[in-house]
Amino acid sequence: MEPHATPPAWTLLMPLKPLARAKSRLAPTAGASARAQLALAFAQDTVSAALACTAVRDVAVVTNDGQAAEALAALGARIVPDAPDAGLNPALAHGATAVRGIRPEAALAALNADLPALRPGELSRVLEAAARTPRAFLADAAGTGTTLLSAMPGQLLAPHFGLRSRARHASSGATELFVSDAVSVRQDVDTEADLAAAVALGVGPHTAEALCRGTGPSPVNTA
Template sequence: MRMDGELATNTDPMAPWSLVVPLKPLLLAKSRLAAAADGILRPHLALAFAQDTVAAALACPAVRDVAVVTDDPAAAAELAALGARIVPDTPAAGLNAALSYGAEAVRAVRPGAAVAALNADLPALRPEELARVLAGASVFPRAFLTDAAGIGTTLLSAASGMELRPAFGGQSRRRHSASGAAEILLDGVDSVRQDVDTGDDLEAALMLGVGPRTAERWEAGAHALDGSRDG
């Protein structure tokens, strides 16, 4: 497993972006999916979301490496196997502290890296759409992409030499805008906007077309749920 040390990279070492992906312990993740999945299925879905997100990010030509900030050992092993670097959540002080720490860890290895924080729950993520978003971000010192609901944030970027200054959670679109980050205004990047917090979000992601791990886990879980109801 890759821990603090050498960064995992995609096939293009000249790709400009390092991504930081935060992931809370799986047993605590996706509690708002209770209407769509039981307590056993939800952690497996949360891991599948993260796996499909990280795999798509590493397949993006603009992304050089992905650092996942997590203290979940099962998730760390699975995501490291995909090529992500695992950064322990040393601050243990919530999402934004984890993202700041992850960005610092990336720049300890690559001081001039352009860094972007990316949600871990983007199971429909398309590498080509992520590339378009990062290209849009590259012309600003700091920039962000709002979520499908128009309230939160799914990506926040910081150019080389700029602090990330994350303010995720709740109405983060407003906070990131107030912090001076430019909003990335693009059509046709729905897969980068569609995070999954609720059953409705999951349905929207499934309509877009989720990655293979989420599709497999959802199908297996749905069959299990149907079987338990029939019994």
């Protein structure tokens, strides 16, 4: 597929489960309340960085969590209720349908909501690469999952997130993206080790504040 003469203005879809159930793999070192606060902080920093990216037109967060919806709408995100309420992939498919019901030719990219070190410039480079192919995906830092899945106008998103999603997205026909200097777009946070890696990159202000309040696993270097 030839790249568009005019770069697309992307709509990002971010799924977010109810905060009370979020970040369960941090449970060994963080209580339920701390996990919920961290999950919200991750999402706030992800949305803020995404909206600061010049390639991004808007961000649609698919969630049924009222607290998250209010906080993320205040940052400029559009909230799409998770009508299917049946898991990550149905939420993304529903969000894609909602966006294209308004803008049928939208370029879409599903982006994880747990990228607290996300850099707008790095996201822009990934989306520039994604614009060269009908569907594309970016593997996570661990190399087995996915942090971004894109679909150009006229293409279905067809998400296959979950266990070993890198292999499943490749099998679905999506092109894997290899973008140098895009580590912040790959560094999602599921475990304490992931959080330490994100902190080493430099997390956004909401996550930094949550960590400074003592919300989350310890010890983690926030310097």
